[in-house]
Amino acid sequence: MKLTFYGAAREVTGSxxxxxxxxxxxxxxxxxxxxxxxxxxxxxxxxxSFSPASVDHIILSHAHIDxxxxxxxxxxxxxxxxxxxxxxxxxxCSIMLADSGKIQEHDTITFNKKRAKxxxxxxxxxxxxxxxxxxxxxxxxxxxxxxxxxxxxxTVRFTNTGHMLGSGxxxxxxxxxxxxxRLAYTGDIGRPVNxxxxxxxxxxxxxxxxxxxxxxxxxxPSLEESDEELFRVVHHTCVEKKGKLIIPAFSVGxxxxxxxxxNNLYNAGRLPRVDIYVDSPLxxxxxxxxxxxxxxxxxxxxxxxxxxxxxFGFNSLFYNTSVEGSKSLNxxxxxxxxxxxSGMMEAGRIKHHLANSxxxxxxxxxxxxxxxxxxxxxxxxxxxxxVSIHGTKYPVRAEIERxxxxxxxxxxxxxxxxxxxxxxxxxxxxxxxxxxxxxxQHYSSFLDTKGFKNIEIPAHGMSYSL
Numbered sequence: 001m002k003l004t005f006y007g008a009a010r011e012v013t014g015s016x017x018x019x020x021x022x023x024x025x026x027x028x029x030x031x032x033x034x035x036x037x038x039x040x041x042x043x044x045x046x047x048x049s050f051s052p053a054s055v056d057h058i059i060l061s062h063a064h065i066d067x068x069x070x071x072x073x074x075x076x077x078x079x080x081x082x083x084x085x086x087x088x089x090x091x092x093c094s095i096m097l098a099d100s101g102k103i104q105e106h107d108t109i110t111f112n113k114k115r116a117k118x119x120x121x122x123x124x125x126x127x128x129x130x131x132x133x134x135x136x137x138x139x140x141x142x143x144x145x146x147x148x149x150x151x152x153x154x155t156v157r158f159t160n161t162g163h164m165l166g167s168g169x170x171x172x173x174x175x176x177x178x179x180x181x182r183l184a185y186t187g188d189i190g191r192p193v194n195x196x197x198x199x200x201x202x203x204x205x206x207x208x209x210x211x212x213x214x215x216x217x218x219x220x221p222s223l224e225e226s227d228e229e230l231f232r233v234v235h236h237t238c239v240e241k242k243g244k245l246i247i248p249a250f251s252v253g254x255x256x257x258x259x260x261x262x263n264n265l266y267n268a269g270r271l272p273r274v275d276i277y278v279d280s281p282l283x284x285x286x287x288x289x290x291x292x293x294x295x296x297x298x299x300x301x302x303x304x305x306x307x308x309x310x311x312f313g314f315n316s317l318f319y320n321t322s323v324e325g326s327k328s329l330n331x332x333x334x335x336x337x338x339x340x341x342s343g344m345m346e347a348g349r350i351k352h353h354l355a356n357s358x359x360x361x362x363x364x365x366x367x368x369x370x371x372x373x374x375x376x377x378x379x380x381x382x383x384x385x386x387v388s389i390h391g392t393k394y395p396v397r398a399e400i401e402r403x404x405x406x407x408x409x410x411x412x413x414x415x416x417x418x419x420x421x422x423x424x425x426x427x428x429x430x431x432x433x434x435x436x437x438x439x440x441q442h443y444s445s446f447l448d449t450k451g452f453k454n455i456e457i458p459a460h461g462m463s464y465s466l
Contacts, residue, residue, distance in 0.1 A: 005458040010437040013066040033069030036372035053078030060085035061187025062167035063092035072127040075135040088166030090141040095285045101129035159203035162190030164253040169203040185210040202421035213435030214409045216443025226405035238274045238335035243362030248350045250343035251282040266314045276337040281321040330356040343369040345377035355389045363398040368406035424451040
């Protein structure tokens with residue numbers, strides 16, 4: 001068996017690990033887009049180092065675009081195998097990949113206008129919305145904790161990681177000439193206590209472990225602290241400053257968590273009298289899919305639903321899908337809360353809300369998730385005095401706040417505690433992915449103190465024979 005790391009190798013996005021078995025099968029763990037590097041990102045996404053038609057199976061840990069977003073690109077270029085994932089992951093991919101295809105089409109039109117001015121030929125989108133819809137026929141969904149046979153030599157099992165709806169550790173059992181080899185891939189690891197979802201659950205002992213390291217050098221505050229921080233920011237912005245609170249949030253996961261926290265403040269009578277808008281068609285559709293999977297909710301949420309049947313809705317909360325409705329939000333002069341995607345502030349309606357609000361000191365921009373170093377969100381969080389949005393420079397005068405515990409990723413203590421469901425002495429090798437290199441070095445040293453040995457931090461394109 002041979003592993004080759006084609007994405008999220010010493011960086012955070014683009015998750016892809018290719019497994020070549022001794023029986024001639026090619027299995028791809030995740031197939032994510034690289035994100036957050038402008039035009040360089042597009043080049044990375046197109047430059048596959050393997051043939052899509054040669055891939056027999058894609059095993060998908062969860063639906064986030066940096067893990068799933070290139071599946072339609074592979075399909076467009078000859079992939080015709082199966083995509084195996086959990087039930088909720090399939091449901092989310094049905095809307096997220098179509099939305100991604102629509103973005104690809106829109107961005108390509110804008111990009112080609114710039115190329116035409118330079119006398120350059122047009123380029124095709126990575127894939128279209130129609131490609132994404134057609135790709136869904138390849139998906140096979142499997143319930144948690146069920147061993148599923150994908151071919152004569154391979155079985156897969158998903159174990160809940162609590163990172164997002166449907167996320168799961170992938171445990172593969174591969175029959176080889178010298179016996180069965182067990183490989184576990186964590187995908188992204190959630191926090192031990194989640195506002196909405198069940199906590200991460202132990203997964204079967206592996207021989208080889210591939211695990212994420214996004215926050216491998218950082219610790220998060222508790223959920224209780226962050227909910228109080230959210231109340232403080234809402235009160236300070238909307239009551240004291242009478243300004244707008246703009247919350248960039250990923251459409252799936254972070255948006256629902258923020259809405260759930262605001263719902264709790266509303267139920268407790270603490271939420272100021274202010275209108276709240278979720279301005280994202282994808283967020284609205286994703287929230288409806290959350291409502292279809294109460295089996296993924298933790299005991300606290302299920303108990304709440306006995307008295308509050310919709311934890312994602314209350315009287316002052318409005319979901320908007322239309323372009324006209326989104327534009328009208330910019331005309332609001334008084335206090336308002338706007339939650340919009342994307343979380344890294346790189347695309348979507350959030351950029352329009354930022355352009356409209358970022359230069360007014362009465363307003364606040366509240367980040368609630370990870371922003372890759374090259375993104376607009378990271379530049380704003382670094383305190384740059386001026387940022388470019390849609391080609392126009394805006395002075396940053398709004399207050400900038402950050403609440404890190406809304407991240408769906410565990411910190412280094414939480415990730416290490418989770419993977420200690422494995423006996424480190426039985427692991428032949430550990431691979432760190434999905435993290436910046438310096439962060440991974442810190443996390444590797446920390447894992448060493450926990451008994452994990454033979455830790456590798458693969459670079460892009462590195463291969464290992466197991």
